[in-house]
Amino acid sequence: MSLGKIFGLYTLSFLGVTILIGIAEQLFGLPNRWIGWIFIGLSLGIYIVIGIITRTSNPDQYYVAGRGVPAVFNGMATGSDWMSAASFISMAGALSAQGFAGLAYVMGWTGGYLLLAVFLGPYLRQFGAYTIPDFLGARYGGNFARAIGVIAAIACSFTYLIAQVTGVGLIVSRFIGLPFEVGVFVGLIGVLFCSVLGGMRSVTWTQVAQYIILIVSYLVPVVYLSYQLFAIPIPELTYGRLLQTNNTKAIEITRDAREKETRALWAKEAEQANAKIKAGGVDEATAEKLKAAARLATQQATAPAASDDATVGRYLTVPSGVGMWNFLALTFCLMVGTAGLPHILTRYYTTPSVRQARTSVAWSLFFIFLLYFTAPAYAAFARFAIYARLVGTQIAELPSWITLWQPAGLFEVIDKNGDGVVQWADFVVKSTDFVVLSMPEVAGLPFVITGLVMAGGLAAALSTADGLLLTIANAFSHDLYYKVIDPQASLTKRLTITKILLVATALVAAWVATFRVAIIVELVAWAFSLAGASFFPALVMGIWWKRANKAGACAGMIAGLAVTAYYMIGSRFYDVSWFGTQTIASAVFGLPVGFLTIWIVSLLTEAPSQSVQDLVASVRYPQSGQAITNDPLGRGAPAGAR
Amino acid sequence: MADLTEEQRKSYWRYNIRLTATLLIIWFVVTYLISGLWAGWLNQFVFLGFPLGYYMAAQGSLAIFVIEIAVYAYLMNNLDRKYGINEGGEV
Numbered sequence: 241m242s243l244g245k246i247f248g249l250y251t252l253s254f255l256g257v258t259i260l261i262g263i264a265e266q267l268f269g270l271p272n273r274w275i276g277w278i279f280i281g282l283s284l285g286i287y288i289v290i291g292i293i294t295r296t297s298n299p300d301q302y303y304v305a306g307r308g309v310p311a312v313f314n315g316m317a318t319g320s321d322w323m324s325a326a327s328f329i330s331m332a333g334a335l336s337a338q339g340f341a342g343l344a345y346v347m348g349w350t351g352g353y354l355l356l357a358v359f360l361g362p363y364l365r366q367f368g369a370y371t372i373p374d375f376l377g378a379r380y381g382g383n384f385a386r387a388i389g390v391i392a393a394i395a396c397s398f399t400y401l402i403a404q405v406t407g408v409g410l411i412v413s414r415f416i417g418l419p420f421e422v423g424v425f426v427g428l429i430g431v432l433f434c435s436v437l438g439g440m441r442s443v444t445w446t447q448v449a450q451y452i453i454l455i456v457s458y459l460v461p462v463v464y465l466s467y468q469l470f471a472i473p474i475p476e477l478t479y480g481r482l483l484q485t486n487n488t489k490a491i492e493i494t495r496d497a498r499e500k501e502t503r504a505l506w507a508k509e510a511e512q513a514n515a516k517i518k519a520g521g522v523d524e525a526t527a528e529k530l531k532a533a534a535r536l537a538t539q540q541a542t543a544p545a546a547s548d549d550a551t552v553g554r555y556l557t558v559p560s561g562v563g564m565w566n567f568l569a570l571t572f573c574l575m576v577g578t579a580g581l582p583h584i585l586t587r588y589y590t591t592p593s594v595r596q597a598r599t600s601v602a603w604s605l606f607f608i609f610l611l612y613f614t615a616p617a618y619a620a621f622a623r624f625a626i627y628a629r630l631v632g633t634q635i636a637e638l639p640s641w642i643t644l645w646q647p648a649g650l651f652e653v654i655d656k657n658g659d660g661v662v663q664w665a666d667f668v669v670k671s672t673d674f675v676v677l678s679m680p681e682v683a684g685l686p687f688v689i690t691g692l693v694m695a696g697g698l699a700a701a702l703s704t705a706d707g708l709l710l711t712i713a714n715a716f717s718h719d720l721y722y723k724v725i726d727p728q729a730s731l732t733k734r735l736t737i738t739k740i741l742l743v744a745t746a747l748v749a750a751w752v753a754t755f756r757v758a759i760i761v762e763l764v765a766w767a768f769s770l771a772g773a774s775f776f777p778a779l780v781m782g783i784w785w786k787r788a789n790k791a792g793a794c795a796g797m798i799a800g801l802a803v804t805a806y807y808m809i810g811s812r813f814y815d816v817s818w819f820g821t822q823t824i825a826s827a828v829f830g831l832p833v834g835f836l837t838i839w840i841v842s843l844l845t846e847a848p849s850q851s852v853q854d855l856v857a858s859v860r861y862p863q864s865g866q867a868i869t870n871d872p873l874g875r876g877a878p879a880g881a882r
Numbered sequence: 883m884a885d886l887t888e889e890q891r892k893s894y895w896r897y898n899i900r901l902t903a904t905l906l907i908i909w910f911v912v913t914y915l916i917s918g919l920w921a922g923w924l925n926q927f928v929f930l931g932f933p934l935g936y937y938m939a940a941q942g943s944l945a946i947f948v949i950e951i952a953v954y955a956y957l958m959n960n961l962d963r964k965y966g967i968n969e970g971g972e973v
Contacts, residue, residue: 340921343939347913350944354909357951358902362958476941480931556933558922568918575913595962598955602948609948616940860895861886862967 243313251452257282262688272687276415279691283453283698284430287446291434294442297735302439303370303714305590309444314596315603317444318587320451320703322349322578322608324400325407326764328454328700331612333672335619339555341563342619344570346612350605351571352578355776357601360579361588363783365597366859369589371711372582372775373719379782380790381852383724388797390715392774393582397715398749399763401708405753407701414648415694424750427698431705432746435713436739440590443706450699451607457696458611460689461679465621468683475617482620483556489627490544490553493664502656502665503541510537540656540665555623562820569825576831577768580775582715583707594862622675625682631664638662641681650674709749713741765824766808773800773830781838786856792842800827800834886965894965901957905950917943 261278264270300306309317327349335342369375373389405424412423434442466475469482493499513534517527545553559567578584587604591597629639635655642653652668655661677697680689717738722729729737774797781788781796807826810816821828847853886894916924921935929937 340936340939343917343936347917347939347943350947351909351913354905354947354950357954358905477930480929480937483933483936484931552925556925556936558925558935560922564919568914571913571918595955595959598958602951602955605948605951609944613941613944860898861891862962 243310247313247448247452250449251456254453255456258688258692261691262686265686265688272690273417275687275691276417276694279695280412280416280426280698283695284426286449287430287702288433290446290449291437291442294434294445295437296439296441297732299731299735301441302735302738303589303718304586305439305441305444307368307590307592309590309592311591311596311599312603313448314444314587314591314600315605315607316451317447317590318584318600318604319607319611320447320454320699321587321707322584322604322704323454323611323700324404324704325411325697325701326403327611327615328458329407329673329676329697332615332618332622333675335616336622336675337669337672339553340558341567343616344567345574346615348571348574349578350609350612352575353601353605353608355575355579356584357598357605359780360585360783361601362594362597362862363859364585364779365588365591366594366862367855370586371714371718372585372779373715374723375782376778376793377719377723379852379855380778380788380793381848382790385778385790385793385797386719386723388794389775389778390719392770392797392801393715394712396581396767396771397583397708397711398745400767401705401712401745401749402753403764404701404705404708405749406756408698408705409753411694411698411701415691420756421754424753427702427705428746428750430702431709432743435706435709435742439738440586440710443710444590446706447703450703454696454699454703455607455610457692457699458676459614460692461683461685462614462618462621464685464689465679465683466617469621469624475621476613479617479620482624486620486623486627487553487556489631490555491550493627493631494543494545494550494553495548496663498657498659498661499543499663499665502663503543505656506537506541506665510534510541513537536668536670540668544664565819566822566825569821569828573769573772573825573827573831576772576776576827577770580771580779581768582771582775583704583711585775585779586711586714587707618676618679622679622682626667627664629682630662630667633662635660635662641678644681645674645678648674648677650677709742709746712745713738716741716745762812762824766826769804769808769824769827769830770801772827773804773834777831777834777838781835781842783856783859785839785842786853787842787847788838789842789845789848791845792838792840795841796834796836796838799837800830802830803833804830886967890965894961897961898958901954905954908946908950912938912943912946 261270261275265275296302298306331345334345364372364375367375367378369378372393373386376389377383377386379385405427408427409420409424412418412426413420416423418426434446462475463473466478467473470478472478510533513530516522517530517534522530542554544555546557558564588597588600591600630642630653633639635653638653646652650669650671651674652670653662654666654668656663656666677690677693680687680693717734721737722734777800778793778797782793804826807816807818807821807829808823811818811821811823811826818829917935917939921939924935924938925933927934932941
């Protein structure tokens with residue numbers, strides 16, 4: 241059976257099972273907890289079965305899926321590898337809160353693929369190694385460049401991995417009521433089965449399966465809402481009118497007398513909290529609590545438009561001055577970060593040819609685009625739901641989705657001025673993650689759709705965790721152990737070490753995640769800047785400039801990382817500020833420094849050897865589906881061209 | 883690769899550079915000018931009910947990125963065929 245048929249059949253059966261569960265819910269009143277269990281059990285079961293079917297101990301299969309993944313499927317796999325819990329659960333919510341400024345994420349996380357397509361993807365495929373540090377090692381010679389690559393790859397991937405594991409724990413605990421710590425480990429079973437048994441091969445096919453679940457579950461609620469409101473099931477076309485309606489409402493709310501009264505009460509609360517902090521005499525824990533309370537109160541005291549005479553609310557307002565600089569800088573950092581993340585770059589090693597690598601980047605972005613193109617619509621529908629169905633209702637008659645979701649603690653409705661009517665400022669949002677998760681209930685859909693969305697969120701988190709875990713384990717076992725410590729290691733030994741490392745890394749990540757450190761979410765955003773500033777210049781210069789040499793690349797990676805890390809830590813903790821730039825956009829300084837350093841240091845030192853220059857020339861002209869360098873494992877040409 | 887003459891290699895690479903540069907210029911204009919610096923001004927126009935600046939940042943730019951990469955893959959793969967570069971792994 242062809243791959244297309246297999247996955248077509250799989251999609252149909254998945255939809256069929258979802259419909260069956262829906263029927264069971266309607267007819268027999270299947271309890272919500274059961275639906276949660278069925279979805280989690282079913283999806284984990286699928287991933288485990290794929291892991292078992294595709295198990296392998298052939299190194300080419302294990303590291304790069306035999307370089308036999310057709311472009312379309314590699315595109316889907318890259319899509320779910322790329323779209324994490326942040327894209328699936330958090331992005332639409334962040335957009336609904338931030339409006340235009342939040343669009344930096346949508347553009348940054350898609351536009352980066354153009355950089356990847358024209359600067360890196362096809363060339364890395366032509367080079368044909370196993371890992372990104374492999375490329376750095378061969379291009380710049382010696383272990384130093386490789387080692388920096390290993391450190392940067394592990395640093396970016398590990399923080400990112402913890403965030404995914406945290407996401408898995410949250411979903412599992414919220415929907416089937418297991419404690420968070422147990423939920424984390426349940427989720428890991430799904431990840432480990434694939435990566436340990438079949439490496440990249442299993443991970444690839446699992447990711448394809450996960451992509452299908454995540455895209456279906458993302459589109460269903462918002463398509464339904466669009467159909468409900470406008471009788472057109474294409475939310476991307478219809479939400480323009482909602483933006484206008486929302487804007488009118490935002491201005492109304494800004495001018496409304498009772499809203500003003502409520503906002504004034506919040507402003508007073510913020511003032512009081514701040515005064516208490518200033519007065520001192522409170523211990524650190526209390527001070528932190530006061531600060532959080534003040535932040536929340538300030539958020540509630542902010543009107544949805546800048547002033548009474550404004551005609552455009554904050555949601556549609558394009559930032560200016562420093563705000564615009566930060567918008568552009570963040571977009572830029574997310575783009576270069578996207579093109580520099582090792583777990584994404586390695587995916588292009590798995591296609592059968594350079595041509596397929598090019599096509600595959602196009603498919604990747606197309607599959608990612610399906611979700612990102614919908615996210616701003618999701619955000620607008622969520623805003624509309626709150627404006628239209630919550631603001632102005634009686635406190636005693638809250639809509640059902642509010643009462644259903646309030647216990648989850650993501651938002652609260654507080655009647656601040658005690659008039660018994662919900663004002664916009666009475667709706668206290670603690671985490672915008674409720675937007676995607678509660679959308680099925682907002683639309684009045686049965687719980688089975690909530691279960692579907694949950695399975696989608698789980699698929700998004702697990703698929704990214706898979707890719708990251710593999711990248712980390714390979715960096716240790718392939719790049720550090722095999723290439724540096726013991727080049728004589730036998731094949732069996734190397735694969736065994738990889739497998740042990742996979743389990744160990746997963747356990748450590750789960751263990752770290754159980755501490756629930758708040759800074760993790762921030763660290764993930766930092767990973768983009770770190771990847772952008774370290775890998776991007778060294779990879780691009782390595783491919784596009786023959787004269788770039790070892791000294792230049794090493795100095796450039798270190799300088800890029802150092803400047804970025806300096807600005808991150810400085811701006812986050814020590815009030816360093818260059819042009820008012822946000823911490824999360826630190827690579828906007830590190831990246832140019834990285835490029836400049838590679839350029840200057842390379843010119844000051846000796847040109848790379850002729851053989852390296854020939855290597856650079858050879859990656860420019862596709863010639864065969866094989867590796868140009870000696871096969872990193874010292875065997876013949878990769879067997880899996882087909 | 884051995885099949886390509888020095889001249890062919892030069893013209894192959896020149897085409898690639900030109901295509902890459904063109905795509906990057908479009909990418910830059912769409913992202914940083916149309917969806918960034920000019921978005922406020924563009925918002926006065928309405929497209930499908932959307933303020934145009936918002937539309938470009940939320941939808942238009944994304945669609946343009948997808949088209950750009952597809953065009954790149956199509957043209958470069960055609961170029962390979964034109965130069966008779968045949969990869970072993972072609973399916």
